[in-house]
Amino acid sequence: MNQRKLTFHIFRYNPEAANEKPRTQTYVVNEEMGMTLFIALNKIREEQDPTLKFDFVCRAGICGSCGMLINGTPTLACKTLTKQLPDTITLMPLPVFKLLGDLSVDTGTWFRNVSLQTESWIHTDKVFDPDAPEERMSNEKALQIYEAERCIECGCCIGGCATANIKPNFIGAAGVNRVARFMIDPRDERDEQQYFDIVGSEDGIFGCIGLMACDDNCPIGIPLQGQLAYVRRKMAMAGWKR
Amino acid sequence: MSRYDLFSSDIVIVGAGLAGERAAVEAASQGLNVILLSLVPPRRSHSSAAQGGMQASLGNSAMGKGDSPDIHFADTVKGSDWGCDQDVARLFAETAPIAVRQMAHWGIPWNRVVPGTRMYDGKEIHEDPEKEGLITARNFGGTAKWRTCYTADGSGHTLLYTMDSVVIKLGITVHDRTEALSLIHDGERCYGVVARCLRTGALRVYTAKSTVIATGGYGRLYGASTNAVINEGSGMFVALETGRVPLGNMEAVQFHPTGIVPSWILITEGARGDGGYLLDKNGHRFMPDYEPNKKELASRDVVSRRIIQHIRKGYGVDSPYGPHVWLDIRHLGAQHINTNLREIANISRNFAGIDPVRDLIPVRPTQHYSMGGIRTNIDGMAYGMEGLFALGEAACWDMHGFNRLGGNSLAETIVAGMIIGKKISGYTREAPLNVSSSLIEEHVRMQEDRIQSLIHCRNGKENVYELRREMEQTLSENVGIFRTEEALQKAVAKLHELHQRSHYVGLRSGGQRANPELASALRITGMIKLAYCIAAGALARKESRGSHFREDYPKRDDENWLTRTLAYWPVGADQPELKYEPVKITELPPGDRGYGEASMDAVGAKR
Numbered sequence: 038m039n040q041r042k043l044t045f046h047i048f049r050y051n052p053e054a055a056n057e058k059p060r061t062q063t064y065v066v067n068e069e070m071g072m073t074l075f076i077a078l079n080k081i082r083e084e085q086d087p088t089l090k091f092d093f094v095c096r097a098g099i100c101g102s103c104g105m106l107i108n109g110t111p112t113l114a115c116k117t118l119t120k121q122l123p124d125t126i127t128l129m130p131l132p133v134f135k136l137l138g139d140l141s142v143d144t145g146t147w148f149r150n151v152s153l154q155t156e157s158w159i160h161t162d163k164v165f166d167p168d169a170p171e172e173r174m175s176n177e178k179a180l181q182i183y184e185a186e187r188c189i190e191c192g193c194c195i196g197g198c199a200t201a202n203i204k205p206n207f208i209g210a211a212g213v214n215r216v217a218r219f220m221i222d223p224r225d226e227r228d229e230q231q232y233f234d235i236v237g238s239e240d241g242i243f244g245c246i247g248l249m250a251c252d253d254n255c256p257i258g259i260p261l262q263g264q265l266a267y268v269r270r271k272m273a274m275a276g277w278k279r
Numbered sequence: 280m281s282r283y284d285l286f287s288s289d290i291v292i293v294g295a296g297l298a299g300e301r302a303a304v305e306a307a308s309q310g311l312n313v314i315l316l317s318l319v320p321p322r323r324s325h326s327s328a329a330q331g332g333m334q335a336s337l338g339n340s341a342m343g344k345g346d347s348p349d350i351h352f353a354d355t356v357k358g359s360d361w362g363c364d365q366d367v368a369r370l371f372a373e374t375a376p377i378a379v380r381q382m383a384h385w386g387i388p389w390n391r392v393v394p395g396t397r398m399y400d401g402k403e404i405h406e407d408p409e410k411e412g413l414i415t416a417r418n419f420g421g422t423a424k425w426r427t428c429y430t431a432d433g434s435g436h437t438l439l440y441t442m443d444s445v446v447i448k449l450g451i452t453v454h455d456r457t458e459a460l461s462l463i464h465d466g467e468r469c470y471g472v473v474a475r476c477l478r479t480g481a482l483r484v485y486t487a488k489s490t491v492i493a494t495g496g497y498g499r500l501y502g503a504s505t506n507a508v509i510n511e512g513s514g515m516f517v518a519l520e521t522g523r524v525p526l527g528n529m530e531a532v533q534f535h536p537t538g539i540v541p542s543w544i545l546i547t548e549g550a551r552g553d554g555g556y557l558l559d560k561n562g563h564r565f566m567p568d569y570e571p572n573k574k575e576l577a578s579r580d581v582v583s584r585r586i587i588q589h590i591r592k593g594y595g596v597d598s599p600y601g602p603h604v605w606l607d608i609r610h611l612g613a614q615h616i617n618t619n620l621r622e623i624a625n626i627s628r629n630f631a632g633i634d635p636v637r638d639l640i641p642v643r644p645t646q647h648y649s650m651g652g653i654r655t656n657i658d659g660m661a662y663g664m665e666g667l668f669a670l671g672e673a674a675c676w677d678m679h680g681f682n683r684l685g686g687n688s689l690a691e692t693i694v695a696g697m698i699i700g701k702k703i704s705g706y707t708r709e710a711p712l713n714v715s716s717s718l719i720e721e722h723v724r725m726q727e728d729r730i731q732s733l734i735h736c737r738n739g740k741e742n743v744y745e746l747r748r749e750m751e752q753t754l755s756e757n758v759g760i761f762r763t764e765e766a767l768q769k770a771v772a773k774l775h776e777l778h779q780r781s782h783y784v785g786l787r788s789g790g791q792r793a794n795p796e797l798a799s800a801l802r803i804t805g806m807i808k809l810a811y812c813i814a815a816g817a818l819a820r821k822e823s824r825g826s827h828f829r830e831d832y833p834k835r836d837d838e839n840w841l842t843r844t845l846a847y848w849p850v851g852a853d854q855p856e857l858k859y860e861p862v863k864i865t866e867l868p869p870g871d872r873g874y875g876e877a878s879m880d881a882v883g884a885k886r
Contacts, residue, residue: 053479053792070599071541073630083744087788087796092319095507097544098629099436099622100323116629137456137478138793145320145455149447158444159386171380173412174391180618182388183430186437190322224386257625 041068043077043119046127047089051138061127062086074107074114074128078140090139098256101191104131105140111196113256114140131196144192151212155235157219160227174223185218188259194251206240210251210261213242217264220271229275237272245269283482283723288314288452289707291471291487293459293514296324297435297689298671299493300442301696302703307449309704314485315453316474318509321443325495325507326692329435330547330622332417332427333382333693334686335375339392339413341406342399342425348372350423355687357872358421358578359680360825360835362528362650362843364863367657368678371694378693379414379428386441389414389428390619400554418552419685421578421874427686432549432622435689442693457483460801462490462517462667463714463722469667470714472517473726475801480792482726484719488710489703492518492653492661492669500810501646502751505538505545514673516805518653519812522850523663525858527654527675527843529809530816533683533826534760536582538645541600542630546623546642548685551575553619555608557586558639559594562605570874577874580682580826583644587760590643598641605639612636644760648672648688650679650826651813654845658706659699662845666710668703670695677843680862681825733800736785743784743800750777750810758814763830767818774811775854781807812846812855819857820844837869 043066050059064081075096082089094102096115103114106129108122119126134142151157194210195201201209208216216236219225236242245265252262290306292299295317303313317324338346351372356363383389392415394408399418406415419427430437446453456477463470463486471486494514498506518524536557537546551557556564557575569585570577577585586604589595595602608616608623613636616624620635627635653669654662655676661667670676671692678691732738757770781804790797822836823829842859849856 051792071630073542082795087744087786088794090793090795094319094323094509095325095328097328097542097626099328100319100325100507102319102323118629118632143478145323148320148322149453152444152447156448158448159384163384165381165384167377167381169380171383171414174388175412176391176393176415179388179391180431183433183437186388186430186440187433189327189436222386222388224384 041124043068044125045077045081046125047140048129049139050136052136053138068119072119074117074119075103077119078114090137090141092141099189101189104144104191104193104196105129106131106196111193111254113191113193116256131192133195133201134192142192144190147192148190148211151208151215155208155212155216157215159219159222159225161224162226172224178223182218182222185214185221185259185264187257188214189257191256193254193256194261197250197254199248199250200244200246204240204244207244208236208241210265213245213268214259214261214264217268220268229271233272233275233279236268237276242269242272283484285484285486286314287486288312289487290489290491290703291316291485292491292493293472294493294495294671294673295321295453295455296326296493296495296671297439297442297692298696299491300446301693302491302493302670302700303451304442304445304449305697305700306704306707307451311704311707313451315446315451316457316459316485317453317455318458318477320455321446321453322439324439325510326439327436328507328545329689330432330545331419331549331552332429332434332686333379333438333689334419334422334426334684335379335428335690336372336424336426337376337379337414337416337428338424339410340415340425341404342418343416346424346426348376351375351426353867354422355678355684356867358682358684359678360682360872361837361841361864361869362531362680362824362862363678364657365865365867366863367676369865370657370698371678371691374694374698375690378690378697382438382441382693383414385445387437388430390430391415417549418576419548420551420573420576420582421684427552429549431619432547438689438693458798459513459517460726461722462521463719464521464664465718466523468665470718473722477793477798480794480797482723484723486712486714486719488666488712489707490667491703492667492673493671494673496649496672497806497809498646498649500750500806500813501754502748503538503543503755504646505535505543506647511802511806512809513802513805514669515652516809518661518667518669519808519848520805521664522848524661524667525654525663525845525847526812527651527677527845528681528816529651529812529846530820530827530844531650531681531825532646532758532813533579533648533650534583534644535647536579536586536644537606537642538647539626539631540598540603540641540643543645544626544630545647546606546626546640548579550606550608550620550623553615554611555606558605558607559589560596561594565589565594573874578682578684580828581874583760584828586644596641601643603641603643606642607639608635609637648683650681650683651675658702659695668699670699681827729801730790730797733784733786733797734790738785739783740785741780741783742787743796743803746777746781746784746803746807747799750774750807753777754810754813758817761828761830762817764818767814770814771811771818774807774814778804778807778811778853808848808855815855815857816844816846841869
């Protein structure tokens with residue numbers, strides 16, 4: 038196999054360093070068989086530039102840490118094979134989230150705020166009884182909840198969302214999907230009107246302008262279009278009844 | 280302006296994976312003030328990667344009928360190769376069903392019993408219609424009953440997200456992107472931690488009545504590991520570096536039979552639990568030849584050894600990354616693979632470019648779990664230090680002994696979180712907090728000195744990444760699935776040298792602010808110390824037990840080695856000091872595991 042030389046143009050900026058300006062830095066790496074951006078970025082850091090900041094945790098497409106703009110598209114760096122890319126690669130941090138430095142952004146704080154904003158936990162008056170058997174649920178329902186629960190909060194849907202890029206409190210597709218997860222869960226006792234108070238607004242489901250980049254960009258294939266439609270219809274009906 | 284920010288709370292918990300969060304929830308629900316520290320946002324913790332499930336003897340599924348904590352206890356003890364403390368294993372098995380149900384109450388979408396008949400490994404299974412809708416379970420290695428509760432193959436993900444939702448609901452303070460550098464202690468009692476903010480690089484002090492380590496395992500000491508890159512054992516070495524707290528059974532390192540080649544990402548045991556086979560280069564299903572009863576589902580240490588043994592006989596598939604075997608799940612069908620084993624399908628497609636609906640998956644045993652860790656008593660308190668607790672994979676509690684059963688690690692995180700969380704709360708309520716400011720100052724200054732030395736290359740210019748690669752290689756090559764005197768001696772000598780060299784690390788990058796090279800440099804000596812404890816413990820233990828397999832001592836030796844290794848690292852020492860304590864046998868005297876050993880003939884087939 039003819040070995041390629043890959044040229045990386047990587048965004049560099051440390052917001053903590055007052056007199057530094059944002060810039061792009063170029064690195065050249067020899068491509069290897071089965072190389073992912075996880076491997077390439079670590080090579081750059083260990084062999085060329087130990088100051089370069091980026092985030093990986095599981096490096097297996099499970100934890101959602103490494104969302105970034107790869108040649109303009111928001112996706113996970115760990116599972117992006119370099120052979121799928123041209124030999125010039127531009128890496129930028131995800132927009133919307135606060136920049137921590139270079140390719141590293143603060144998704145954790147953003148998602149925790151969305152969880153608080155949407156009260157993303159089971160609301161119930163029932164008290165857990167350690168001596169009682171569990172409440173029954175159909176397996177179909179359990180799998181339906183898991184379908185929405187699979188979101189890894191990588192932020193790719195948010196980074197690619199026009200509304201999220203201009204409205205700071207918009208919860209985006211990941212936030213709406215999170216709400217849908219609790220709406221379909223029979224253990225959650227919130228009614229339609231309570232949900233309306235949470236997401237029936239411009240910062241919630243009615244902020245979405247339907248460009249659907251979220252659905253295109255979700256690296257784990259959650260059907261966000263369907264989730265948005267589900268919550269929008271439910272909240273439109275709830276709004277009607279007000 | 281002060282040189283560091285100071286935070287005070289009743290309890291500081293280092294690590295916000297499942298164990299840390301469950302303990303935090305317990306303490307916060309009892310009205311205590313908790314701060315959780317985490318290297319990454321809590322939902323990124325390695326707990327999220329666990330696919331398979333959580334053991335609890337609910338006995339709802341057809342193949343779990345008649346299950347009970349007694350049987351779960353016996354499986355756990357056998358799995359541990361009688362290396363566990365049986366009072367802990369008993370407490371654990373009794374509590375696991377409650378923990379699973381509580382997680383259901385908090386929102387886990389556990390898979391449920393579906394009545395009807397289906398085929399599994401050539402047998403018909405009839406689910407009881409009366410159990411419809413109760414939590415079901417899948418088959419896992421080394422268990423007499425089907426006991427592993429699961430959510431498709433995203434069990435860890437759903438558990439962590441649900442647990443974190445409770446943390447958020449309770450308003451527990453989380454400081455993510457924060458790394459503990461050392462414990463503040465006076466040799467007797469722990470008063471909190473000195474930490475570094477990974478956003479700004481600034482030092483911080485956290486003082487607390489109780490300090491809890493829940494930082495998970497150290498998989499990244501081995502280059503090839505299924506673990507996340509954050510699993511560097513930092514909680515373990517900050518405890519070890521007190522000089523007072525021992526690590527238990529560090530030589531007990533679990534290899535998972537099925538890491539995908541060559542990225543070493545985990546292919547869950549659920550794949551074999553759901554009926555997947557292992558095949559050799561000739562397409563032959565070899566496990567029944569070695570383990571006629573449990574086949575692919577003998578315990579992990581056994582299956583890992585069988586694979587390597589079979590490869591040594593020449594039946595491995597050659598690849599640029601060394602020989603491997605195949606995992607075959609094609610017969611489970613596209614629907615099952617794309618729903619119940621979807622993560623496996625995604626990993627295979629993304630990282631190996633294959634589709635397991637049609638193709639075989641290349642796999643090889645890969646470092647996976649650390650049974651060893653901070654040695655605690657049954658209440659989770661560390662040996663040798665008041666006010667310090669540990670739980671989860673970072674701890675040696677010790678219910679896993681020399682081999683952990685699949686599904687018992689998720690279970691341990693949550694069960695230990697419940698039980699030890701209660702103990703921590705009780706302790707904290709009675710505990711005083713009077714830490715002297717000069718003690719804090721002394722510990723902060725030590726870290727400042729280290730950082731300045733690294734930045735200014737005061738001691739030398741050793742490259743942290745090179746040291747790290749040499750350490751990884753040393754462990755992978757010499758302290759693996761099969762161990763010998765010669766290889767272990769080589770490892771100990773090399774690690775001795777690396778430990779010395781680690782004192783001369785200097786940065787190439789200036790180390791300003793949240794510099795990543797500085798973070799690595801601050802960890803390297805501690806990581807090498809852990810590696811040293813593993814190798815030294817393995818060299819000293821002249822028997823085979825669970826995951827620790829000595830080719831030169833292939834038999835378990837209960838007469839001399841029914842003991843737990845305690846590795847200490849006295850302050851200023853250049854090597855660990857090994858001591859031993861007996862394991863606690865309360866109910867089940869040592870016996871045959873019923874699988875695996877005839878592993879003896881493994882010795883016959885050389886590399």
